[in-house]
Amino acid sequence: MTASSASTTAPISATAPARPLAASRAAAHATRVAFFISGFAMAAWAPLVPFTKTRLSIHEATLGLLLLCMGAGSIVSMPLAGALSARWGCRRVLVASTLLVCASLPLLALAPTAPWLGVALFLFGAGIGGLGCAGNIQAVLVERASGRPMMSGFHGLFSLGGVAGAGGVIGLLGLGASLWQATGAVAAVVLALLAAAGPHFLARGTEQSSPAFARPDMESGSVFARPTGVVLFIGMLCFILFLAEGAMLDWSAVLLTQVQGMPAERAGLGYAAFAAAMTLGRLTGDRWVRRIGPPRAVLAGALIASAGLALATLAPTWPLALPGFALVGLGCSNIVPVLFSLAGRQHAMPESLAVPAIATMGYAGVLMGPALIGFVAHGTSLVAAMLVLVALLVGVAMGARRLGALD
Structure with missing residues (x-):
């Protein structure tokens, strides 16, 4: 899609042509549902x-390779979702991605062999990636039209969806449901939510009208546009934040048991404290971001997260470490939403290219983070690896000043 065609595309509503659908309350509610669906479906797999x-009957190494198929599907689908959202509109991409998720969920339970499970995970990841990318593009448009911060609240619904999805499947399995019954129930809930929210997804995408978009790589219609300038900078910050989230998921329990001597059966409390604080922070974050501004929100959040991770890493006992994990979740909670919001304000790339580029870099942090931390920990120690992450979070705080130009 060329820059000229992008600049003439604007969100429209079939029922109210004079008023952009992104400005309506129904569009905002539909965006929240899209984020909830994404978190709900993704967490149902865990x-x-x-x-x-x-x-x-597969080994850990085989399972690790299979899980990479899910990440590969997401990374492939994100740039495609951005390009298709600009050309066909967020609604079509959100609906198609959600239907792909619903179709692949039962396949995860019914796959007869490991290779077929890999195919199912790739399709599932592609649906999740497309849903997340198109959802963030719609969120940028809705927030821009509203004139007030909304992104943290949208991401908070993703976190709530994760709690509901994992808890719901655990409950169904505990009641004796089979795997395909549990995944079928999740798919049914997702389809019901889609039926309610789908008509209010944005019918068409939009791009900012700016001469800065007239770049050769965009004129050629490339889906995989190379991020540069401020988009690359925001993507790097997202990489660090997603790396931190991945570290909490994969290494918090190991840190608590090996360093702070926590009983293994309680080691999940570290991630639970992180996730609960992050959900709370996101659900209340829009008001905070509106009060202090996006750059200061990034600065404060990164400092809180780095201090929390230092406490969680260096605390001599696990009761002192748990508040540190909560501080990491609270500090990180609003940084990624703010970064996606700023992606809609920059003038270096249209959001249909900027959002998937940033999302892909962030997701690479989730995929690569656990392995990078393990590599550093193997060469030094887990404490040293976590302190490297503390330094990276301090770097995010130092980089917040550069974001002021987009505020």
Whole structure:
């Protein structure tokens, strides 16, 4: 899609042509539902992992490779979702991605062999990636039209969806439901939410009208546009934040048991404290961001997260470490939403290219983070690896000043 065609595309509503749909309350509610669906469906897979491993009799190494298929599907679909959202509108991409998620969910439970599970995970990841990318593009448009911060609240619904999805599947399996019954129930809930929110997704995408978009790589219609300038900078910050989130998911329990001597059966409390604080921070974050501004929100959040991670890493006992994990979640909670919001304000790239580029760099942090931390920990120690992450979060705080030009 060329820059000239992008600049003439604007969000429209079939029922109210004079008023952009992004400005309506229905569009904002639909965006929240899209984020909830994404978190709900993605988290539903987590409780299935041990059952699937046992059912297919696969080893840890094989399972690790299979899980990469999910990440590969997301990374492939994100740039495509951005380009298709600009050309066909967020609604079509959100609906198609959600239907792909619903179709692949039962396949995760029914895959007869490991290769078929890899295919199902790739399709599932592609649906999740497309849903997340198009959802963030719609969120940028809705927030821009509203004239007030909304992105933290949208991401908060993703976190709530994660709690509901994982908890719901755990409950169903605990009641004796089979894997395909549990995934079928999740798909049914997602379809019901889609039916309610789908008509209010944005019918068409939009791009900012700016001469800065007239770049050769965009004129050629490339889907995989190379991020440069401020977009690359925002993507690097997202990489660090997603790396920190991945570290909390994969290494918090190990840190608590090996360093602070926490009993293994309680080690999940570290991530639980992180996730609960992040959800609370996002649901209340829009008001805070509006009060102090996006750059200061990034600065304060990164400093809180770095201090929390230092406490969680260096605390001599686990009761002192748990508040540190909560501070990491609280500090990180609003930084990524603010960065996606700023992606809609920059003039270096249209959001249909900027958002998927930033999302892809962030998701690379989730995929690569655990391995990078493990590599550093193997060469030094887990404490040293976590302190490297503390330094990276301090770097995010130092970089917040550069974001002031977009505020």
